[in-house]
Amino acid sequence: MQYDLLTQYKYKFFCLGSGSSGNCYYLGTNENGMLIDAGIGIRNVTKALREYGVAFEKIKAILITHDHTDHVKTVGCFGDKYNIPIYATDTVHEGIQRNKVIQAGLHQSKRVIEKEVSFSINEFNITAFDVPHDSIENVGYYIEFDKQAFALVTDIGRITDKIRDYARKANHLVIEANYDEHLLQSGKYPHYLKERIRNGMGHLSNRLSAEFIASIYNEKLQNIWLCHLSQNNNHPEIAFKTVEQALATNGVVANRDVRLEILSRHKVSGLREF
Numbered sequence: 001m002q003y004d005l006l007t008q009y010k011y012k013f014f015c016l017g018s019g020s021s022g023n024c025y026y027l028g029t030n031e032n033g034m035l036i037d038a039g040i041g042i043r044n045v046t047k048a049l050r051e052y053g054v055a056f057e058k059i060k061a062i063l064i065t066h067d068h069t070d071h072v073k074t075v076g077c078f079g080d081k082y083n084i085p086i087y088a089t090d091t092v093h094e095g096i097q098r099n100k101v102i103q104a105g106l107h108q109s110k111r112v113i114e115k116e117v118s119f120s121i122n123e124f125n126i127t128a129f130d131v132p133h134d135s136i137e138n139v140g141y142y143i144e145f146d147k148q149a150f151a152l153v154t155d156i157g158r159i160t161d162k163i164r165d166y167a168r169k170a171n172h173l174v175i176e177a178n179y180d181e182h183l184l185q186s187g188k189y190p191h192y193l194k195e196r197i198r199n200g201m202g203h204l205s206n207r208l209s210a211e212f213i214a215s216i217y218n219e220k221l222q223n224i225w226l227c228h229l230s231q232n233n234n235h236p237e238i239a240f241k242t243v244e245q246a247l248a249t250n251g252v253v254a255n256r257d258v259r260l261e262i263l264s265r266h267k268v269s270g271l272r273e274f
Helices: 042-051 075-081 090-098 161-167 181-186 191-198 206-216 236-248
Strands: 012-017 024-028 033-036 059-063 086-089 110-113 119-121 124-130 139-145 148-153 172-176 223-227 259-262
Touching: 012 042, 012 223, 024 042, 059 075, 075 086, 086 090, 090 110, 124 161, 139 161, 148 161, 161 206, 172 206, 181 191, 206 236, 223 236, 236 259
Parallel strands: 033 059, 059 086, 086 110, 148 172, 172 223, 223 259
Antiparallel strands: 012 024, 024 033, 119 124, 124 139, 139 148
16 A cells, blocks of 8 residues: 555554453554553554554553553553563553463553643653442553544543543543443343442443543534444444434534444454544
């Protein structure tokens, strides 16, 4: 794939996988970028990066949201083996260290961050903030670059004022829409698992995600990506329609006033350039 000089310096976002099978996102240019979470294999990452003109060695950092396996499965290989700095809170690093699925530990690649304390990676100014989830700790990321703002919030038990504050400032928002309430209720999951998902420390439903998006929408918001859809308790069309209808109640038309996209569990998403 050939890119002209202008494309080389455009900021781009794409998803390499979203859901319990593995989570990973790319934000950056062709020359300088980062991954958020490392829940899929390095071969798949390399292939996806190449598809959009990004060389593996241009990955300057990996930001980790929390220590669940679908977000950190390959973090050890990325870190010390390829000398890519791994950024996470001290508590999340402790969870990574205890996760038995991770075969390679983090030593020289370990970078400790604090919630609400901004830090920089090249031209990106990054702030981690608290997100309620039943992991050892979970954070979202608010990333500022070139007069733009990107926010990623996944594995959300419930909406908090902190999530609301960062999301309403974003031009580009990745947010969870994990399950449809009716599909979860009528599905085959055991009662305890259904309760774990919807108890305020699990995941966010389509309805709650849609209501939240509609409540924080403003003209600055350009892109919305719905992430971490359940394979058993959701469907892309249901999630899309739920958010589309919530926006419409405020007179906002999806894919006219704001781009709305569902991120796939297994396929690389379309490319968005800013």
